[in-house]
Amino acid sequence: MGDVRMATLAARSLSEQMAIGLRRLGKPVAVITCWDGERRWAKTATAVTELSLDPPALLICIDRQAGLYRPITGGANFCVNILHADQLAISEQCGGAARGEGRFREGRWDSAACGTPYLRGCEASFVCEYQTHMDHGNGAIIIGAVTEVQIGTGEVDPLIYVDGHYAHPATDF
Numbered sequence: 001m002g003d004v005r006m007a008t009l010a011a012r013s014l015s016e017q018m019a020i021g022l023r024r025l026g027k028p029v030a031v032i033t034c035w036d037g038e039r040r041w042a043k044t045a046t047a048v049t050e051l052s053l054d055p056p057a058l059l060i061c062i063d064r065q066a067g068l069y070r071p072i073t074g075g076a077n078f079c080v081n082i083l084h085a086d087q088l089a090i091s092e093q094c095g096g097a098a099r100g101e102g103r104f105r106e107g108r109w110d111s112a113a114c115g116t117p118y119l120r121g122c123e124a125s126f127v128c129e130y131q132t133h134m135d136h137g138n139g140a141i142i143i144g145a146v147t148e149v150q151i152g153t154g155e156v157d158p159l160i161y162v163d164g165h166y167a168h169p170a171t172d173f
């Protein structure tokens with residue numbers, strides 16, 4: 001990195017520098033959903049990680065201001081839906097362009113036996129039972145035990161978010 005760019009970066013706060021660095025971390029896009037007994041919630045998120053296969057568990061990181069923070073940390077089951085490249089509009093709606101039920105306007109949504117919404121036609125959906133969470137600063141780590149898995153039937157072609165843009169991996173090495 002050139003001296004000028006380093007100097008510009010150094011003038012930013014550490015959290016801004018971190019956000020700039022993280023733009024280079026390309027990640028698959030997921031939509032996290034839950035049902036709180038009265039209404040459905042959905043939110044676009046890239047902070048999704050496999051935690052363990054034995055037992056099957058995932059973790060998600062969400063902002064504590066997020067609408068679904070309270071229902072999930074209150075014990076609601078949730079679902080991690082990994083988006084296919086043709087589901088960009090769903091990512092945008094669930095990323096803030098729509099509110100409430102409007103976030104379910106795009107795509108084909110179904111419900112697991114527990115009532116948790118899941119997305120048909122996506123790469124994979126993991127229905128999770130809430131286990132525990134840890135608050136940290138403005139965020140929270142939430143751990144879910146995977147209870148049900150749906151796998152897409154088409155080509156593997158996940159929607160990726162990198163450097164502030166959507167992309168999908170077109171070529172293999």
Ligand SMILES: Cc1cc2nc3c(=O)[nH]c(=O)nc-3n(C[C@H](O)[C@H](O)[C@H](O)COP(=O)(O)O)c2cc1C
Binds near residue numbers: 029043063068094
């Ligand atoms: C590509 C993309 C990835 C995102 N990843 C996350 C994430 O990992 N965690 C998070 O809390 N918010 C993430 N967001 C932001 C939320 O989707 C957005 O703030 C939210 O939908 C706002 O609605 P809410 O107020 O109901 O939470 C992401 C947004 C986009 C577009």
